[in-house]
Amino acid sequence: xxxxxxxxxxxxxxxxARRDKLDSxxxxxxxxxKVMFERSHLIGNIPELVPDLEPGGESDxxxxxxxxxxxxxRQGKLVFADLADASGKIQLLAQANRLxxxxxxxxxxxxxxxxxxxxxxxxxxxxxxxVALEGFDILTKGLRPLPEKWHGLKxxxxxxxxxxxxxxxxxxARTVMMARSSAIAFIRTWLQERRFIEVETPMLxxxxxGALAKPxxxxxxxxxxxLFLRVAPELYLKRLVVGGVERVFxxxxxxxxxxxxxxxxxxxxxxxxxxxxxxxxxxxxxLEGMVSEAAxxxxxxxxxxxxxxxxxxxxxxxxxxxxxLVREAGADPDGDLVADCRRLGVKVDPNWSWGKLLLExxxxxxxxxxxxxxxxxxxxxxxxxxxxxxxxDPRFTEHLDLVIAGMEVGVAYSELTDPIDQxxxxxxxxxxxxxxxxxxxxxxxxxxxxxxxxxxxxxxxxDRFLMVLTDQASIREVILFPALRPEEGVTPPAAPKAxxxxxxxxxxDGLKAAIKASIPEIAEAVVAAMPEIGASAARRAADDAAHRxxxxxxxxxxxxxxxxxxxxxxxxxxxxxTGKVASxxxxxxxxxxxxxxxxxxxxxxxxxxxxxxxxxxxTPEPQDVEALRxxxxxxxxxxxEVNEFAEEVLQTLMATDVPYLGVMLKKxxxxxxxxxxxxxxxxxxxxxxxxxxxxxxxxxxSPEEIAISILAEIVSVRRGGLQSSSTPG
RNA sequence: GGGUUGCUAGCUCAAUUGGCAGAGCAGGGGACUCUUAAUCCCAAGGUUCCGGGUUCGAGUCCCGGGCGGCCCA
Numbered sequence: 001x002x003x004x005x006x007x008x009x010x011x012x013x014x015x016x017a018r019r020d021k022l023d024s025x026x027x028x029x030x031x032x033x034k035v036m037f038e039r040s041h042l043i044g045n046i047p048e049l050v051p052d053l054e055p056g057g058e059s060d061x062x063x064x065x066x067x068x069x070x071x072x073x074r075q076g077k078l079v080f081a082d083l084a085d086a087s088g089k090i091q092l093l094a095q096a097n098r099l100x101x102x103x104x105x106x107x108x109x110x111x112x113x114x115x116x117x118x119x120x121x122x123x124x125x126x127x128x129x130x131v132a133l134e135g136f137d138i139l140t141k142g143l144r145p146l147p148e149k150w151h152g153l154k155x156x157x158x159x160x161x162x163x164x165x166x167x168x169x170x171x172x173a174r175t176v177m178m179a180r181s182s183a184i185a186f187i188r189t190w191l192q193e194r195r196f197i198e199v200e201t202p203m204l205x206x207x208x209x210g211a212l213a214k215p216x217x218x219x220x221x222x223x224x225x226x227l228f229l230r231v232a233p234e235l236y237l238k239r240l241v242v243g244g245v246e247r248v249f250x251x252x253x254x255x256x257x258x259x260x261x262x263x264x265x266x267x268x269x270x271x272x273x274x275x276x277x278x279x280x281x282x283x284x285x286x287l288e289g290m291v292s293e294a295a296x297x298x299x300x301x302x303x304x305x306x307x308x309x310x311x312x313x314x315x316x317x318x319x320x321x322x323x324x325l326v327r328e329a330g331a332d333p334d335g336d337l338v339a340d341c342r343r344l345g346v347k348v349d350p351n352w353s354w355g356k357l358l359l360e361x362x363x364x365x366x367x368x369x370x371x372x373x374x375x376x377x378x379x380x381x382x383x384x385x386x387x388x389x390x391x392x393d394p395r396f397t398e399h400l401d402l403v404i405a406g407m408e409v410g411v412a413y414s415e416l417t418d419p420i421d422q423x424x425x426x427x428x429x430x431x432x433x434x435x436x437x438x439x440x441x442x443x444x445x446x447x448x449x450x451x452x453x454x455x456x457x458x459x460x461x462x463d464r465f466l467m468v469l470t471d472q473a474s475i476r477e478v479i480l481f482p483a484l485r486p487e488e489g490v491t492p493p494a495a496p497k498a499x500x501x502x503x504x505x506x507x508x509d510g511l512k513a514a515i516k517a518s519i520p521e522i523a524e525a526v527v528a529a530m531p532e533i534g535a536s537a538a539r540r541a542a543d544d545a546a547h548r549x550x551x552x553x554x555x556x557x558x559x560x561x562x563x564x565x566x567x568x569x570x571x572x573x574x575x576x577x578t579g580k581v582a583s584x585x586x587x588x589x590x591x592x593x594x595x596x597x598x599x600x601x602x603x604x605x606x607x608x609x610x611x612x613x614x615x616x617x618x619t620p621e622p623q624d625v626e627a628l629r630x631x632x633x634x635x636x637x638x639x640x641e642v643n644e645f646a647e648e649v650l651q652t653l654m655a656t657d658v659p660y661l662g663v664m665l666k667k668x669x670x671x672x673x674x675x676x677x678x679x680x681x682x683x684x685x686x687x688x689x690x691x692x693x694x695x696x697x698x699x700x701x702s703p704e705e706i707a708i709s710i711l712a713e714i715v716s717v718r719r720g721g722l723q724s725s726s727t728p729g
Numbered sequence: 730g731g732g733u734u735g736c737u738a739g740c741u742c743a744a745u746u747g748g749c750a751g752a753g754c755a756g757g758g759g760a761c762u763c764u765u766a767a768u769c770c771c772a773a774g775g776u777u778c779c780g781g782g783u784u785c786g787a788g789u790c791c792c793g794g795g796c797g798g799c800c801c802a
Contacts, residue, residue: 014739014774017756056763071765078762091765111755125763148740148754150766155740157797169740259730262799347802474798485796 018143021108025141032141037116040064044087046121047129055127063131064118065090066139068168069111071149079106080130083117091130092117099133111149112142161487163480176470176478183298183469184251184462187271190290196247196273201236203229203253207441210234212385213256216266229255233272234386234457235444238415241274241455242447249273251462262474263407266483269462274415278456280387280398283412284375287402287458288315291373291410291465298469306405306471309371317373317402325376326358329365333358355380355395368406376401385425387413402460404468412458419448569633570595571718574658575613576649577640580703581664581710585637586612588711594635599628599649623652635660635714637694654686660717662694662710 025032041049041063050059067085077096082089096103098119109115119134147153152169159166159173166173188198206225208215210232218227233250240248251271258264275282292302295313302314323333331340337357341348346364348357358380370376378396381389387399391414402410416422426440466478476482573594575582586596590612598613617627628649630636636658638650653661695709696716 014756073764073767074761075764075767076761078764080764080767082765093763095762097762124765126765128763128765130763145739145755150754151741153740154742155736155797157736158740160797165740259802487796 014145015143018110018141018145021110022141022143025108025138030138032138034116034137034139037066037137037139038064039066039116040118042087043067043083043085043090046088046090046131050121050123050129053121053123053129055123056125058120058122058132061121062119062134063121064116065131066114066116069109069113069115070146072109072111077103081109083115083131091124091128092133092136093122093124093130094133094136099135102135105136108138110142110145112144112146113138114140114142157484160476160482160484176466176472177480179298179470180462180466180478183294183466184269186294186297187290187462188251190293191249191273194247194286196249196275197245199237199240199245199248199250200252201230201233201240201250203255205230209441209444210386211254211256214258216255216257231256232270232459234459235441237272237274238452238455238457239444239447241276242450242452246276246453247274260483262476263464265463265475265479268475268479271460271462272457273460274455274457276453276455279414279454280377280400280412280456283456283458284317284319284400284402287375287410287412287460288317288373290460291317291402291404294465295469304469304471306371306468307473309405311372311405311468313373313404317375319375319377319400321377322362322379323358323396325366326361329361331361331365337361353380353382355382359383367403367408370403371405373402373404376403385429386416388416388418388421404465407464407467408461409464409468410458410460412456415452415455415457417448417452417455419445422448572597572629572631572634573714574599574628574630574634574636576636576638577664579640581706582637582639583612584704584707585639585710588612588707589714590614592711592715597629623648625652625656628653630656630658632657632659634658635718636662637710637714638663639694639710640664650690651682654682654690660691660714661689662691662713664695664706664710665693 022032043065046061046063046065049061053059065083065085067083067089069081070084070089071080071082073080079092079094081092081094083092094103094106099106116137116139117131117133118136119132122130122132124130147165147169149169153159153162153165159170163173167177192198204218204220204227206227208228208231210230211234213231215228215231218229219225220227232254233252237248237250249271251269253267254270255267256264257266260266273283273286275286278286292313292315295302295304303310303312305311326333330344331337333354337354338348338350341357341361344361344365346361348360352360362376367376377400378390378393379387379399379401381395381397384397384399387397390396390398398414400412401408402412416425423440423445426445463475463478467473467475470478472478571594573585573589573596575586575589575596576599578598578600582598586598590596595615596613597615597617599617630653636653638661650661650663691713694713695706696713
């Protein structure tokens with residue numbers, strides 16, 4: 001819950017009664033948050049200690065137990081309550097005659113309180129095992145009511161955001177958590193029994209590799225370098241195999257900067273294992289042994305229910321070649337796959353390779369129907385850049401997926417050990433480079449050149465396996481704290497500082513600041529001495545400094561006001577936002593001779609990769625005109641998602657005399673936005689200057705095209721050229 | 730990113746064609762010595778996620794926004 005005044009005010013009603021009880025306890029000198037309470041027994045252990053207790057009987061066993069009060073049933077001078085600790089739940093029986101004066105103290109108790117209680121174990125007349133209270137203490141006073149006792153906490157969002165309430169109210173949540181713990185513990189032990197060594201390898205990696213996935217980026221200040229959160233530990237574990245660690249594994253988190261779904265969380269837990277003198281067939285055997293025995297250990301059976309089906313995890317699992325599965329789906333791998341795709345309703349690009357088409361048909365038509373555990377063998381070479389070529393069919397690699405319940409749960413390779421082949425594959429990927437491509441990891445290649453033995457490797461998605469074991473349809477049910485957007489009104493933390501570090505690690509920001517602070521001659525000298533670190537950017541900064549130095553502040557301002565397209569003035573572009581359009585625009589504008597400043601809002605967690613920006617202003621106060629430095633030569637493009645920061649920057653800049661103020665909006669949102677501005681009290685003239693939606697109407701689609709339309713509009717304004725067709729009115 | 734769907738008291742849910750926002754549990758007061766979803770009586774509890782609009786009148790219809798669920802990409 002937020003601590004915002006309004007919400008605590010609203011909460012006051014239902015909290016007041018409990019606060020009053022707390023106050024009266026404390027007024028009576030009682031500590032409502034005790035430091036300790038010695039327990040003699042765990043609740044769950046009590047029943048077996050009094051096996052023969054008859055209804056109405058009292059045992060010799062006296063216990064001191066502690067737990068959370070879960071229910072409270074008053075019956076005049078007799079009170080029943082339920083007390084639960086991590087091991088179980090038991091009834092408390094409070095009788096006026098046994099408790100004496102302390103009986104009145106029951107009024108201070110609320111459901112949800114942590115309570116210590118002591119007395120003999122009895123069985124009530126109705127047969128319920130109970131502790132007959134001789135005394136009790138409030139250990140911790142609960143100040144908020146628990147969710148409803150019968151229905152529990154059902155709201156999915158509430159269950160994820162307040163998992164502690166889910167754990168208190170819903171036994172299922174505890175079951176899943178415990179299953180996860182025991183399955184992971186089982187897998188660790190199982191592998192160690194087979195002589196696998198558990199290791200930990202870097203999560204912060206200078207080069208991300210081992211999987212085709214978009215990484216999270218972060219920045220190390222002391223080392224002045226960008227780092228990636230790992231998408232996989234693969235390349236480090238393989239280094240260990242080179243080092244002679246013949247059987248090695250790691251169970252830990254991977255991070256992938258991709259969407260969330262019922263099967264995807266940005267951070268997830270992965271087992272990777274490598275075994276020297278083994279191939280992917282051996283890894284398949286290892287996987288099916290591990291999966292079946294973990295199911296037996298966790299669920300008590302190798303046949304587990306999943307979403308209305310029974311999954312039979314008894315080994316051996318079905319093995320099927322991918323090409324054969326595609327054939328079964330009705331396509332002819334030797335014929336015209338594009339035509340087959342069209343017939344099967346699989347959308348494809350006709351330029352795709354044979355292997356890509358095969359994979360597409362498999363993923364769209366086969367995978368989700370593979371309910372029972374299946375090893376899908378031999379991926380086409382074009383789509384499996386990390387596995388070694390198949391020993392008998394060069395079209396394929398020795399790469400298999402383990403599919404359970406239509407989900408990719410595991411993967412295994414005969415690992416590529418040839419450093420030359422590996423280099424070629426890395427470089428081939430750079431050629432058709434995209435977000436997911438690997439950089440060439442020279443250090444890893446060097447390790448391979450020392451020689452890696454024949455090796456099999458596997459990856460195993462712990463979260464998805466837990467979904468199978470606990471019959472959960474969503475990965476969020478097996479991750480205690482799944483990724484969620486912050487609730488409305490909760491301000492995300494400020495973005496970390498991420499100076500404009502370029503690939504070579506030179507601190508351009510520092511250099512530019514130094515240049516601006518010094519006289520132009522020194523700046524020129526620096527540029528001359530260090531041409532390789534971005535001479536054009538530095539030169540413009542020098543020109544800028546020279547220009548500013550030549551004028552008094554007042555004179556400079558008036559000179560700039562004279563004409564925005566005065567050839568003597570370097571045009572400034574202030575880009576608000578750090579998305580794809582913003583970065584494309586920054587690059588284009590930088591090359592077009594603009595001095596580019598980027599204002600990163602609070603949603604920008606990493607701006608380290610902002611090439612094209614001459615300056616990055618990290619999370620300025622949106623009302624801070626000084627930080628934004630708008631002037632008569634500053635063109636402003638607000639390209640962020642609509643958010644509070646962008647909104648406030650817009651309102652700040654509307655009061656200035658910038659020559660261009662554009663706002664990127666979703667289609668059809670402009671009218672509403674103009675209306676809102678009108679309500680905020682801006683004049684019609686001020687509003688008319690705002691270009692919404694931003695950019696010339698070029699029917700732009702991609703971020704790059706949108707950036708072009710924005711820059712084109714800015715140029716047209718600067719040169720006094722065509723009237724923008726997207727100007728309102 | 731697109732589609733769809735949800736958001737009403739602390740919790741679980743109602744509210745008919747647009748017509749006085751209700752109940753159960755929890756919480757407050759009272760009765761009760763064998764209850765266990767206790768029961769009975771009384772009283773209280775609301776920014777219907779937020780902002781606009783239509784209307785005599787909006788929880789309900791329309792537009793925009795926020796945060797979720799599901800499906801698709």
